[in-house]
Amino acid sequence: MRLALWWLGRAVSAAATLLGVSILIFAAVRMMPGGFAETILGPFATADQKAELADRYGLDQSVFVQYGHWLAAVARGDFGVSMISREPVVSELWARLPVTGQLTLFSVLIATLVGVPLGVLTAVRARRAAVGRLLSGLGVSVPEFVLGSLVVFLFSRYALGLPAGGYDNVRSLVLPSLVLSFFAISITARTTRDAVMGVLVEPYVTAAVARGESPWFIIRHHVLRNAAIPVVTLLATITAYLLGGALIVEYVFNLPGIGSYVVQAVGRRDYAVVQAGVLLAATVFIVLNLLVDLVVGLIDPRLGVTSKGRRA
Amino acid sequence: MTALLEVRDLAVEYDSGERRVRALDGADLTVAAGETIGIVGESGSGKSTLGSAVGRLLPSTANRVTGDVWLAGERVFDLPPAGIRRLRRERLGFVFQDPIASLDPTMRVGKQLKLVLGSKGDPLSHLDRVRLANPGRVARMYPHQLSGGMAQRVALAIAMACQPRLLIADEPTAALDAQVREEVLEVVFSVAAEAGTSIVWLSHDLTAVARRCSRVAVMYGGRVVEDGPAADVLGQPAHPYTAALARSAPAMASLGDRLSPVPGRPPVLAEASHGCAFEPRCPYAEERCAKERPELHVVRTQEALCHRATELVTAS
Numbered sequence: 319m320r321l322a323l324w325w326l327g328r329a330v331s332a333a334a335t336l337l338g339v340s341i342l343i344f345a346a347v348r349m350m351p352g353g354f355a356e357t358i359l360g361p362f363a364t365a366d367q368k369a370e371l372a373d374r375y376g377l378d379q380s381v382f383v384q385y386g387h388w389l390a391a392v393a394r395g396d397f398g399v400s401m402i403s404r405e406p407v408v409s410e411l412w413a414r415l416p417v418t419g420q421l422t423l424f425s426v427l428i429a430t431l432v433g434v435p436l437g438v439l440t441a442v443r444a445r446r447a448a449v450g451r452l453l454s455g456l457g458v459s460v461p462e463f464v465l466g467s468l469v470v471f472l473f474s475r476y477a478l479g480l481p482a483g484g485y486d487n488v489r490s491l492v493l494p495s496l497v498l499s500f501f502a503i504s505i506t507a508r509t510t511r512d513a514v515m516g517v518l519v520e521p522y523v524t525a526a527v528a529r530g531e532s533p534w535f536i537i538r539h540h541v542l543r544n545a546a547i548p549v550v551t552l553l554a555t556i557t558a559y560l561l562g563g564a565l566i567v568e569y570v571f572n573l574p575g576i577g578s579y580v581v582q583a584v585g586r587r588d589y590a591v592v593q594a595g596v597l598l599a600a601t602v603f604i605v606l607n608l609l610v611d612l613v614v615g616l617i618d619p620r621l622g623v624t625s626k627g628r629r630a
Numbered sequence: 631m632t633a634l635l636e637v638r639d640l641a642v643e644y645d646s647g648e649r650r651v652r653a654l655d656g657a658d659l660t661v662a663a664g665e666t667i668g669i670v671g672e673s674g675s676g677k678s679t680l681g682s683a684v685g686r687l688l689p690s691t692a693n694r695v696t697g698d699v700w701l702a703g704e705r706v707f708d709l710p711p712a713g714i715r716r717l718r719r720e721r722l723g724f725v726f727q728d729p730i731a732s733l734d735p736t737m738r739v740g741k742q743l744k745l746v747l748g749s750k751g752d753p754l755s756h757l758d759r760v761r762l763a764n765p766g767r768v769a770r771m772y773p774h775q776l777s778g779g780m781a782q783r784v785a786l787a788i789a790m791a792c793q794p795r796l797l798i799a800d801e802p803t804a805a806l807d808a809q810v811r812e813e814v815l816e817v818v819f820s821v822a823a824e825a826g827t828s829i830v831w832l833s834h835d836l837t838a839v840a841r842r843c844s845r846v847a848v849m850y851g852g853r854v855v856e857d858g859p860a861a862d863v864l865g866q867p868a869h870p871y872t873a874a875l876a877r878s879a880p881a882m883a884s885l886g887d888r889l890s891p892v893p894g895r896p897p898v899l900a901e902a903s904h905g906c907a908f909e910p911r912c913p914y915a916e917e918r919c920a921k922e923r924p925e926l927h928v929v930r931t932q933e934a935l936c937h938r939a940t941e942l943v944t945a946s
Contacts, residue, residue: 521731528685529746529788530719539745543736616735619772 328611332604339600340392340593345387347584347592353377354401354420354587370375375401388593398590407594411576417485418568418575422560424495426553429502434549436503437510438537441518457504466497466570483572494571498564502556509552520544546617554606559601632826633700634795635661635684640697641852641902642679642688652899653679655852655907656697658926663795666819666829668839668860670875671849672896677832680849681798684830685722686714702795723789723827725799725818729781730807733773739784740769746791760787760817777811786818793825800832815842836872837879840864848872851897851907860933868927868934868943871908904935914938 352378355368372378376387391398397407440449473482473493481490517523518541526536536578565577580595614621637814642654654676661667662926671677682688684699686706699706702721709717734742743753757765760783773781784801789797799818803811814852819842822829833839840846840860848856848869856869874892894911897903906912909919919937927939 443924521726521728522734524687525724525726525732525785525788526734528687528718528722528724530715530717530722540734540737544734618733620774 328608332608335604336597336600340389340597341385343593344388345381345594347587347589348381350584350587352587354589357585357587358401360406392597397594400582400588400591401586402586402591410591411594411598414574414576414579417573418561418564418577420488421464421491421494421498421564421567421573421575422557424491425498425502425560425564426557428495428499429506429556431499432499433503433506434510436507438514438542439550440507440536441511441514442533454504454508457501457507460500462497462501462566463570465500466494466567469493469497470570470572484630485573490571490573494564494567494573495596496566497570498560502560506549506552506556510545510549513548514541516542519542543617547614547621550613550617551610554610558599558603560605561599632662633660634663634665634702635659635830636700637680637684638698638700640680640683640699642676642683642692643695644689646690646691650900652695652901653852654683655899655903656696656923657849657852657854659847659854659857661796661830662830664828665825665833665845666822666843667845667847668831668833668843669847669849669854670833670836670839672834674896674898675849676852677849678800681724681832682797684798685718685724687724714833719792721795723792723794723797725782725785725789725797725802727801727804729778729785729802730773730776732785733771733776733781733788736773738769739771739773739776739813743769743784743788743791744774746788751791756787756791757784759790760821762785762787777810778806779814782806782814783817786814786821790821790825790827794827796828796830797822798830798832801834802831830845834839835879836864836875848875851903851937852899853907855908856932856933857934858930862931866930866943867915868929868932868939869908870912870914870938870942872934874911914942 353372354375355363355371359367359371370376376384378591379387389400399406400410403410415594436453470482470493472478473480480492482493484490514537523536523540526540531539561576564575565581567573569581576595576598580592583591583595633930637659640654640657641652644651644653655676657676657680659667660678664761669677669680679692679787684701684706686699688694694707701717701725704713704717706717708712733739737745739757740753740888743756744751747753747756753769754765755769762768762780762783768776768780768784773784776784786802797818797889806814815838819829821827823876829843831839831843836846836848840863843860845858846856846860846863847854848871852870856863856867856872858868863872864876866878871892873914874890877890878892880889892911897907897910899907903923905918905920906915906924907924909915912919922930922937924935924937927934927936929939929943
C-alpha cells in the first residue's frame with residue numbers, strides 16, 4: 319500500500335515537473351529575439367512572405383493557443399515535425415540517440431571503473447592525498463573544449479590509430495568518451511574519496527579493525543556499500559548531465575549527437591525540436607532520479623522506499 | 631610472563647598539531663587469566679585510551695611515549711601488522727559504548743556474524759548464547775531494527791565469536807536504558823565466565839563495577855592510582871581520590887546522607903605530571919605532593935599511588 323502510494327506520488331510529481339519544464343521552454347524559445355520567419359527568410363524577406371510562413375506553422379496565433387495545440391499533440395504522442403527538415407522530430411532525435419547514448423554510457427563506465435578505485439585508494443592511503451587532489455583539480459579545471467581540441471589535433475596530425483572526428487562506428491567514440499570522462503573521473507574520485515573517508519571513522523569500522531580484519535576485507539565488506547550512496551547519486555547526475563551536456567564534445571569531434579542537434583535547432587529557431595529535446599532531457603533526469611531512489615533503498619535498508627519515516 | 635595482560639609504565643600522548651594532551655602518564659595494570667576487573671575513572675582519566683592501547687587501536691594522532699603492553703605473552707606494540715591482526719582476532723574481543731553504531735547498518739545481523747565466524751560457524755547458536763529470544767528472526771534483522779539492548783547482545787556475540795582470552799568492554803551499557811543495563815551486564819559476565827574469558831570493564835560508575843568485578847582499578851590523570859579487591863577499594867579506599875569518588879556516588883550513601891561531589895576539575899595533562907595529579911583537589915595534599923611523583927604503596931590489600939596512603943590509612 320505504502321509502495322503504491324509512493325509510486326503515485328512520484329508519478330504525479332514527475333508529470334508536474336515535465337509540464338512546468340514544457341511551459342518554460344515553450345515560452346523561452348519564443349522570447350528569443352528574431353523568430354523562425356526572420357531566421358529562415360533572412361533580412362530581405364517581405365512582410366507577405368513572413369506572414370505566409372507564420373500562417374503555415376500557426377505562429378501568428380497567441381502563445382497560449384500554440385501551447386494548447388502542442389500539448390494536445392504531445393499527449394497523443396505526436397511531437398510534430400522539424401520545421402527545417404520537415405521530418406518528424408521523434409525520428410530525428412531517435413536517429414541521434416545511439417551516438418549520444420553510447421558516448422554517455424562509455425564515459426560513465428570509464429568514470430566508474432577508474433574514479434571509484436582511485437577515490438578508495440586516495441582515501442585509504444592518506445600519503446597519496448596530494449596526488450588525488452592534483453588529479454581531481456586538473457580534471458575539473460581543464461575545460462572539455464581545450465582537452466578535446468588537443469586530442470583532435472594530436473590524433474589528426476599524427477596517425478595514432480583512432481579516428482578523431484565524425485562517426486562511423488564505435489571506434490569513433492573512444493576518444494570523445496575519454497575526453498568526456500576526464501571530468502567525470504575526477505569528480506567521481508573526489509566524491510568516492512570523501513564518502514570513504516566519512517565511513518572509515520564510523521564506529522563499525524573501528525569495531526571491524528578491533529576484530530582483527532585486514533584493511534581490504536573491511537573495505538570490501540563494510541566500507542564500499544556504506545560509501546556507495548553519494549557516489550550512486552553523483553553517477554546518475556553525471557549520466558543525465560552527459561546525455562544533455564555532451565554537446566561541446568559532440569561539436570569538437572563532429573559527432574551527430576542529440577546535444578549538438580538541439581543547440582543547432584535553437585540557432586535556427588526550430589521550435590518543435592528544441593521543445594522535444596528539452597523534454598527528453600528532463601524525462602531522463604526524472605527517470606534517473608527515480609532509479610537512484612530505488613537503488614539507494616536497496617543499498618541502505620534504512621532508506622528503503624517502503625520503510626517507515628521515508629522522506630517524501 | 632604469567633599474567634594474561636600486563637601494562638607497564640604506559641604513556642600515550644595525543645598530538646593534534648597545536649595542542650598536546652598526555653592521556654596516559656605511566657599507567658600500570660596486570661590482569662590474570664579469568665579475572666574480571668573494572669577500570670573506573672572520570673572522562674579524560676585515560677581509561678578509554680588504556681583500553682584501546684591493549685589492542686593497539688589508538689588513532690593515528692596518538693603516540694606511545696614510553697611503556698609496553700604484553701598480551702598473552704606477546705609485546706603488542708612490537709608486532710607486525712599481520713601479527714597484531716592475528717592477536718586481535720584470536721585473543722581479544724571489544725564491546726563499545728554505542729551498540730547500534732558498532733554494527734554495519736547495511737548488513738543483516740546474521741551475515742555480520744557469519745563474516746566473523748567464517749563458513750564453519752552457525753550464527754544462530756551464537757545469538758542463542760547471548761540469550762536473544764528468537765535468534766532466527768534477529769539474524770534477519772538490520773541493526774537499525776534492533777533495540778539498544780539487543781544490539782549490544784549482538785555486538786557481544788560477535789566479540790565473543792572466536793572465544794577471546796580477554797574482553798574489553800568500554801562503557802558497554804552507557805547508551806542503554808536503565809532497565810536493560812543489568813540484563814546486558816548479566817549476559818556479558820556469564821558468557822565470559824562460560825568461555826573462561828577475562829573482562830576489563832571500563833566505566834565511570836564505581837559502585838556498579840564493584841558489584842560485578844573481582845578487582846577494581848581507579849584511574850586518575852592517566853595513571854592507575856589505586857588497584858585492589860573490589861570490596862576493599864569501595865569500602866576502605868586507600869587513595870584520597872577513590873575516597874572522594876566513593877563519597878560522591880549516590881548508591882554508596884545511606885538515606886539522609888549528603889553527597890559530596892569531588893571539588894575542582896579533573897586535569898588535562900600536557901606533559902608528564904611533576905607530582906601527584908590529584909594534588910590540587912586533594913584535602914590531604916602537602917608540599918611534596920606537588921613536586922614528587924608518588925610511588926606505589928601497598929596498603930592492606932590495595933596498591934595506591936599516594937605519598938600519604940599508609941599514613942592516612944593508619945590514622946583513620
